């Protein structure tokens with residue numbers, strides 16, 4: 001099942017309400033929220049208050065990506081603020097297994113994220129307990145960067161691994177995904193697509209419909225209903 005998860009990091013924060021309503025009206029089910037602490041990544045973005053406010057007004061699935069050091073300190077608060085999926089970076093966790101368990105205990109789905117230079121081997125002993133693997137396809141910290149081509153083989157290898165082990169984990173890709181790179185990542189096996197600039201810069205509805213059309217084409221190829 002393909003999902004587009006528009007990243008509000010690419011939105012106009014002054015018009016956030018209007019833009020999230022457009023995302024919902026265009027038929028999206030997910031919304032990607034990037035939390036940055038100025039330590040794990042150079043930039044600082046948003047946190048629990050924004051998620052709580054958005055939660056009050058939307059039923060979109062809130063896909064919260066924590067780009068923060070020692071995320072275990074804040075899992076309960078993010079779950080309480082309304083996150084449906086909480087994704088932590090393997091590079092930022094001292095006890096990754098414990099943190100993933102904590103996310104589940106808090107009632108959220110658990111994701112693990114890998115930077116472009118981090119090996120898939122780091123997933124070896126947690127792949128059975130994650131709902132999603134987020135592969136960064138740029139170095140995290142900023143929207144509007146270019147897709148790193150070496151990530152394509154990584155997506156493919158992860159898809160093969162998940163399928164061969166019979167797991168159900170989604171593969172989300174994040175960074176530099178636009179109408180030039182979407183086919184590459186779908187061909188490689190990604191099924192959850194984060195897009196910031198390619199959704200929010202310009203006509204949001206039109207951009208979302210274009211992504212959905214791509215998904216429909218892939219579903220037709222696979223003989224599935226979109």
Ligand SMILES: O=C(CO)[C@@H](O)[C@H](O)COP(=O)(O)O
Pocket residue numbers: 007009010032034065138139140141142143144145174175176177194195196197198
């Ligand atoms: O996590 C990040 C950046 O660190 C992403 O979610 C970006 O927000 C994606 O932006 P685009 O590359 O699509 O503009």
